[in-house]
Amino acid sequence: MSIYDLSNRHPDDLMRRLRATTAEIGGDDAVAEIDALEKRLQRYSHLPGVLKGLAKLDFSAALCDAAAYVVRGSTMQKLVDDTLFGAWAVFVLAARSDASVIDEIEAGVSGDYVAARVRELRNGTKKAVDRRAAEPQVTAEAAPAASGNELAGPASVGKVKAWLRDHPDADPRILAPKPKQKAAMVAAAIRALAQLGTPAAFEVIKQYATDKPTDPMLEELKRAWHGFDEREFAAAMFRPSEALGHLDLGIVTKLDGIDAVDGLRSLRVVIDDNKSGQTDLTPLRDCSTLTSLDVQFNEPVGPANVDWLRPLSGLRSLRLAGPMDGVDLTVLREINVQSLSISLVGCDGSILLEVPQLKELTLVGASARHDPGPAVAAHPGLTQVVLDLVERGVAVSVYSFDSWSSEVLAEAETAGMHLTGRSGLTTIDAARQSRRSERAGPVG
Incomplete structure (x- = not known):
């Protein structure tokens, strides 16, 4: 497990996510394909065999589209680290939906073997696409209409390009929401409308706005956001949950216009830049209504800076999950967060003593025991920082996967502090020490 993902304390279940997304798009029939795929994967003894074997098979558009969404919504290197054969099998499916995902895989997965496997993936994808193209196809005109005499839109995102080519003058209203519309057609309609990119197309996209979008x-x-006026699009299409004002965008590459979202009180984003350059987080400066912010950095290096936190005076809960070495964290002195979750692997944590309103801290201090790469020890002074914080009344939580946690927990127990464990997380507070002082009565 990555030390940078503090919210997931178990390896990602790739097939579970694929099943859930496939069910949204294609229903039970498409999900049944995954059972057959998992059985087939058990037959292979090496990765080239997986790629060669799956290249000969055909899969439903729903399953391939679902795979593309799962891949693009994940850290690709983590998928491979968690389940090598499973990840590359899903890569095969995703490439059938959109061949451009292969370029993203090539950029997002490291290793000496990757170049050869990517070549095999490209060749296998081309053969599969050519094979499918040679089969008799049902034209859009011959397909059942959506309602009355209206022309049906594309059935999946993989068919959007061809549909637009065949219907260059189609009225965008054809792509408006329809009763009992499947998730695959919703996604395809939004992509088609985004590629049209006209004001009329945007008016139709706005009809899809919901606070409960499927993945x-x-x-x-x-994908469509930055093809339109960004503030107008964000205001129309991103709706936080009504109860909490929470919006979870997952992996993002741009955030321009995010401040236009009405009622935004809580936001989670994942930055997974890989080799494509750093995502600009300065638009967060203008999100003045935020009280809770969760930013996860999955790339090898953390943020260039966190100065964009400075204007967020209403922020009370902050999570910065990712490498923070070399990042100037003095801005933490100026904000009023009461709950902070942060990774300080190998870093000096003395700045934590200067966070003025801090009441709860969740901390990673060293590399995980089974994390790839050289082990990184906690900063020598980090344990004392934690003990000082607890003495001040701050409840500090550490993870069991953190190789430094045994040291700080032992010191805390020796100091008479209270330890409470749950789900791989142990919280240190001064409750026991306080109760002892109360029982002892006044001094003097």
């Missing part, structure tokens, strides 16, 4: 729909909305 495929959310991915298409993020």
Whole structure:
């Protein structure tokens, strides 16, 4: 497990996510394909065999579209680290939906073997696409109409390009929401409308706005976001949950216009830049209504800076999950967060003593025991920082996967502090020490 993902304390279940997304798009029939795929994967003994074997098979558009959404909504290197054969099998499916995902895989996965496997993936994808193209196809005109005499829109995102080519003058209203519309057609309609990119197309996209988008729909909305006026699009299409004002965007590459979202009180984003350059987080400066912010950095290096936090005077809960070495964290002195979650692997944590309103801290101090790469020890002074914080009344939580946690927990127990464990997380507070002082009565 990555030390940078503080919210997931178990390896990602790739097939579970694929099943859920496939069910949204294609229903039970498409999900049944995954059972057959998992059985087939058990037959292979090496990765080239996986790629060669799956290249000979055909899969439903729903399953391939679902795979593309799962891949693009994930850290690709983590998928491979968690389940090598499973990840590359899903890559095969995703490439059938959109061949451009292969370039993203090539950029997002490292290793000496990757170049050869990517070549095999490209060749296998081309053969599969050519094979499918040679089969008799049902034209859009011959397909059942959506309602009355209206022309049906594309059935999946993989068919959007061809549909637009065959219907260059189609009225965008054809792509408006329809009763009992499947998730695959919703995603395809949004992509088609985004590629049209006209004001009329945007008026139709706005009809899809909801505070409960499916994963495929959310991915298409993020894809479409920067093709329109960004503030106008964000205001119309991103709706926080009514109860909490929370919006979870997952992996993002741009955030321009995010401040236009009405009622935004809580936001989660994932930055997974890989080799494509750093995502600009300065638009967050203008999100003045935020009280809770969760930013996860999955790339090898953390943010260039966190100065964009400075104007967020209403922020009370902050999570910065990712490498913070070399990042100037003095801005933490100026904000009023009461709950902070942060990774300080190998870093000096003395700045934590200067966070004025801090009441709860969740901290990673060293690399995980089974994390790839050289082990990184906690900063020598970090344990004392934690003990000082607890003495001040701050409840500090550490993870069991953190190789430094045994040291700080032992010191805390020796100091008479209270330890409470739950789900791989142990919280240190001064409750026991306080109760002892109360029992002892006044001094003097």
